[in-house]
Amino acid sequence: MTHYGILCLGGTGHLNTMLPLGAELQRRGHSITVFSDARAERRTIEAGFNFRAIGSAEVDPDRAKVTGLRALFQGIDLFRARVIDSLREAPVAIQQAGIEALLVDMSAFEGGAIADSVQVPFITVCSSLMLYQDNDIPPTLTTWSYNPIWYFRLRNWLAYKLLWLLSRPVWSAIADYRKQCQLPPYSTYNDCFSKLATISHQVAEIEFPRRKLPPNFHFTGPFHSSIGRSKVDFPFEQLNSLPLIYVSLGTSRNRIKDLFSLIAEACATLDVQLVIALGGGLEPEEVSQLPGNPIVVKYAPQLELLKRASLCITHAGLNTVLESLNNAVPLVAIPLADDQLGVAARIAWSGAGELLSLSNLDVSKLRNTVQKVLNQKDYKRHAVRLQSAIHHSGGVKYAADIIEEVITQTKMQATLDLTRTL
Template identity: 55%
Template sequence: MAHIGILCLAATGHLNTIFPLGRELQRRKHQVTIFSDPRAKAKALAAGFNFCSIGFTPDENGKIQKNTTLANLSNIYDTLQRFARIAETRLKTAPAIIAEQNVDALLVDLSVFEGGTIADYLNLPYVTICCMLPFYQDSAIPPIPTTGRYNPAWWAQLRNRAAYSLLNRFAQPVWQIIADYRQKWKLPAYSQINDIFSHLAIITRHIPEFEFPRQLPPHFHFTGPFHQAIERQPVEFPFEQLNGKPLIYASMGTLQNRFERVFHAIAAACVELDNQLVISLGGGLAPEAFPNLPGNPLVVKYAPQLELLEKASLNITHAGLNTTLESLDYGVPMVAIPITDDQPGVAARIAWVGAGEFVTLSRLNVSSLQNAIARVLTERSYKQNAVRLQKLIHKTGGVTHAADIIEQAVSTKSPVVC
């Protein structure tokens, strides 16, 4: 059996992707070690994994707390500058730490841009795991930090190329640090951004029906979600306060969740509906910060998301990929309010497949949100499309399929072709 290392970010959405995969590999008698920053240690140990800190503690300013979106150019620039600093720290410290553990292969979180270079330096086979929407660049589709909709027209492709060019310019500090280390370590230079992805296998948890039409390499695999494959830590919730009315569940995730005006808009937009609104603050704010929300919704610091989605008729979400896939897994349509990262791209896909609508942060007000909620609740097509995708998700192999791909890649060290 192999010793498999997992190099990943410590954010909740990433760990919720990685842990089920690690647990399945453990079930198959592989040894699993998590390599991440110290924030992940307690959760990794509690989940039963070996853990090694790569010695980097991100500052809390990495959390997007300003009233911006990733479409804001200064915010994109700041985020990528921070990623460059993180990449340099990992490239300095991670190889020695990983080498000490004698792992046989690495699973690299896509958001660890330099992970493939670390694996190449250590001469380890690696598989790319897409904890977020894959940013595999393709001029046929808009970049994932935008809410651009798919359009095959020539002018749309020119628009996409221009947007990728701008993003790559902003990301130049990251790519330059990676290029410097590849030269220092006498590794072949990357010829394009897509070279950071594994040449053995790329795994994403969404499904092709939730992706824009595009060309992807033959070793790119859609496996379906992992979230049902591992038990989550129990979350206390006052189920006795549910009143039996159709449930609307609202959450802005666990990182970009400090936008008080967003929660006020959600509450005000739902006040006239014959539904019960449950708002999960994701730990960013305390329920006491919202004593007088319109309609008196049930507000909690954390919520058992899967249990509430099972009861929900609508999910108001930040369009994080984890929450979106969980919502579709329960056939629940959505109204998305994307904030940053890949959330705009996920929101665009929610609208494209007809499973919901989105309202950008810049256009968010009570009226715009009311209109979107009313459409999704009253037009049957949204629910029908959510259920259609639910059925497709339930046909996927999920974490079992992903583990099969990883085992084949690790054992053969050859591309695993669909």
Template identity: 55%
Template sequence: RDAPDVIKAAGIELLLVDQASPEGGTIADYLDIPYVTVCSALMLNREMSVPPFSTSWNYDPSWRGLLRNRVGYALLSLMGKSLENVINDYRQQWNLSPYDNVNQYSSQLAQLSHQPAEFEFPRTELPSCFHFTGPYSNPASREPAPFPYEKLTGQPLIYASMGTLQNRLLWIFQMIADACVGLDAQLVIALGGGATPESLPELPGNTLVVGYAPQLELLQKATLTITHAGMNTTLESLSNGVPMVAIPITNDQPGVAARIAWTGTGEVIPLKKLSVEKLQKAIKLVLTEDSYKKNALRLQEAIKLAGGVSRAADIIEQVVATGKPVLG
């Protein structure tokens, strides 16, 4: 309601719209300015051969898989109907044609995903203006995080982070520490601001616990990441060729975890099935089976070739200069 006036007053000539903010395209259409869709999490483009983003379902193009996906998308559509109605009400008020398909929320000029194509299930129906550019990590944009590097032992480093939002399940960190007992490795736990190191009981071994960690720097040293399968930590691990053990919790994390399993870059343990025994088994498997590291290195190379933020910026500038779709 208020966004058009604010955007006009600021003299904005193009919008970058998060794909998870479906109202953004309607605002751009009303203002008659171009917009580019940016998939800041797992891409949301619907395609019946690909499971809904919020599920842990594996890729299965058989009739059973397609039927399963169709039911999943029907449920998502039902859950999102009220939002669709609100958006279409505004489109009607503003003399814009209504949406009848959620894929219409995304730009027809350019859609950018920070996934590399190799970290996505097979796709056949993406628009020609869709681009897999790879991640946009920028170390310079992050606040420095002090870290006791002098306490690192030189053993293989296992980095555990459950993100900065869904990180208050402290029992998971206790379980991770218990699962690492007896391994020739050092565990570093980053709590992500959800708690303080003092809120955890004394953990076994030479575990280091910090509130925030210099994640990009530690991943350069890591042998394994234990993660909630948030897209940022996942892509940053793969950018460093680090395989993972994923414990997805919510939102798009089950879908990200499904892609970790599909690409062979890690093992996945659903939260409801998590135990010290299963976690220890998965950690040992990823540490000792060469295929996980090889696949992580394969994805690292794919990310390097995807172009990253420079390619994304070039595409956006081309939209600004031409006002036409930028084809992949």
């Protein structure tokens, strides 16, 4: 059996992917230790894993109100600070814990350097939208759709170059660490991901056509699970027979009161029932006068509500999107920041929903879009198609199979190499 370390960000979306994967490996007899910031401690321990705190858990509450380019620049600053903390603290913690193999959150760009420095094999796990750079594919931080024409590919290349320049403070910290540890420098962005295996909990059917993925890249499908999620009370008795619209803006950009109000007003005159999950950013009392008398809760049992939903209005966080499609629920995506932009573009491209830009959103536009997605059968048909793809993808068990096979082969090769040197 193997002692796996999970190196991941402490946000809800990351834990909702990494913890179920850890649970499946633990069920097979392996040991699990999670390395993340203190936000992840409670959920990690509740899931039955060991936990080691890495870096600071302090989060500016105003960050939940920030969107667009401002969110990008703020995110780069936060990532640089987190990466520096992780590079300083994680190697020692990993060695002290006796970790034999690492599962690295794809968003933890420093993870490969850390694994190399402590000479531990690692596998990359995409807990958000896959970040593998390919000039045929628009960057994940845009809402651009896929188009193979050469000038769109040139646009993509220029955008990747710009993002590389903007994020140079992050990559410089990693480059300095690799130099300090006498490790070869990264020559491309993709070098920071595992050469053994990269696992994405997407399904290929909701990804743009990619021709340049390495052979060790695997689409496994999502890891839907209640593991690591707190049980929350919900007034199920208040649900009626009207079509249910479930609203979630996630847990990181969830203090935009005006957006919740706009959504409620857009749905107030429709023959539907609206359920709004605030994601912990606001208290229900702070939005108590919303039009149409929707059910508003601080947290919601999302997996259960999506089984009843006819439509999901979402910030386009990948977990919420995949959980919706797992239940064949079409979507209206209003991306706020980060890879939500790219996820929303893929929703529209797949035919399972519509993308609306926050910058020019109004009540009339949202109401018309909600009616369109509810009433036109093509959206549901595509959602059912993607549901079928998810159900046949293998999910967390397939991902664990890949991990076990790769790490077993790596251990055997290391033993063989050692034997040859003796």
